[in-house]
Structures are given as structure tokens and as C-alpha cells.
Amino acid sequence: MKKNQDWITENFEALVSEYGGKYVGVINEQVIAAALTPKAVLEIAKMKGQDEEDVSLLKVPTEEELVCVL
Amino acid sequence: MRSLEFNYAKHRQRDIPLIPVSLRTGGKWSEVWAYVDSGSFYSLFDDKVAELLGLDLLKGKRVLAVVGDGSFIPVYLHKVGMRIGIDEFALKIGFSSKLGVGFNLLGMDVLDRYRVTFDNRSKKIIFELHEE
Numbered sequence: 658m659k660k661n662q663d664w665i666t667e668n669f670e671a672l673v674s675e676y677g678g679k680y681v682g683v684i685n686e687q688v689i690a691a692a693l694t695p696k697a698v699l700e701i702a703k704m705k706g707q708d709e710e711d712v713s714l715l716k717v718p719t720e721e722e723l724v725c726v727l
Numbered sequence: 728m729r730s731l732e733f734n735y736a737k738h739r740q741r742d743i744p745l746i747p748v749s750l751r752t753g754g755k756w757s758e759v760w761a762y763v764d765s766g767s768f769y770s771l772f773d774d775k776v777a778e779l780l781g782l783d784l785l786k787g788k789r790v791l792a793v794v795g796d797g798s799f800i801p802v803y804l805h806k807v808g809m810r811i812g813i814d815e816f817a818l819k820i821g822f823s824s825k826l827g828v829g830f831n832l833l834g835m836d837v838l839d840r841y842r843v844t845f846d847n848r849s850k851k852i853i854f855e856l857h858e859e
Contacts, residue, residue: 662733662747665760669736669743677829680775694775695759713747715760716773718829723738 660686661713677719682712730855731812737850744845744852748833749810752780756810759831763843763852767834768792771802774824776831780807784822792821800825809837814856816840 664686665672672681672688682690682698690701695714702712735742744763749756750772757779761770769792777784787803794800802821809816818836826832844853 665747666734666736666745669745670738673738695757695779696775699757699779709757710755713758713760714779715745716829716831722829 665713665715672715672717673720673723676717677722679717681715681717683715684711684713729812729814730853733852733854735850735852742847742850745830746811746833746852746854748837750776750780751808751810752782752805756808761833762828762830763838763845764832764834765838765843767832768836769802769804770818770820770832770834770837771826772820772822772831773826774822777803777805777822780805782807782822784824787822788819790821792823794827800827811837811854814840 661683665683676691679691679693680695680698681688682702684707690698692698698714699709699712703709733746736745745760746763747758747760749758759776774784782805784803787805790802791799792802800823802823804819804821806817806819842855846853
């Protein structure tokens, strides 16, 4: 999980560019699924044979949302 | 005192205090990332996380929360299990379909358990658990 954590923080900007407005699921330092809800992300991950407890779920903000927050 | 360190995420040269927390209401844990927000009294997650946890959103206690633009949003409080590192506890957190920000928020209800250091020089957030 620690590797996933580091990967997410290191690649956050790229995730915003590619997946802003969606949830992504990360396993083994890669995005395994992206969808509008975390439930849908886990369903895709399970279909790919992954254990849902291994999936790190990130709500990815859009560029516009980041401007508002920051 | 046990401590946990999390690296900041970065976006356009700005540091973002995001950390993973695990949530559950019964069975399996789900790891969901949240923005560490000392300006938020409650931890607030969007309604899609409530769905993930199998919660009926509207069955929670309804409160109103003020958001950044001064407007009020309805928030529904539900008791969940939360885990940060190896620290596992139960608390009520808020869920809303009107959150209107791009992050789930980890508020003071959780931060009160820890000594939290925003170490901006080393680009880390450090959570130290208070000994009982």
C-alpha cells in the first residue's frame, strides 16, 4: 500500500489531467479503473480479479476545483 | 508515540495534504483518500462514498454545514469505522451530495486524535497518535 501511496502523490498532477472529475482505483502503482463512483471502480477492479481491499480509491479533482480549493 | 508520515501531493507547484484513510461499516475496508482540512469541523465525504459503504444516506442525522462560498449544504452523519495506519476507531462522519469540492475532507473530528504537523519544508504531513 505504501508504494501505491507514494505513486499517487508523485503522479497526482498527471491524474488530475487525465481523470479529473472521476474516482480512480490504484493497485501496484497503476490505475486499474476509473469511473464516476468508487463503487463502480471497485466493481471493475473485482472483474479484473483484484481484491477490493487492495484498491486505493482517489477522488480526482478537476483543474477548476483545484483553483477553487487552493 | 506512534507516528505516520505522508508525502504531500503536488499540483502546479502547490502542495496538497492528501492522505489515505480506510473506512468500513461492517465487512471489508475501503481505502479512500482525503484532504487534511483543519478548517472543517466534521470529516466530509461525498455521497458516493456512502453508497460504497452501503449506507442509506438519508437515514443519517441531518445537519447543515457552511461551505467556502458561505452557503449551507445538508450533511448526513453516519457512524463508520476508520483506520489510519494501524490506528482503528469509530466515529460519525458527514456525507453530502452537495460537497462541491474536488476532495473528500478529513476534519477536526479526526485530527483531534493526533498531533498533526504540516512539515512544509520536508513536504510531509506527520500524524502522531496521542498515548491514552
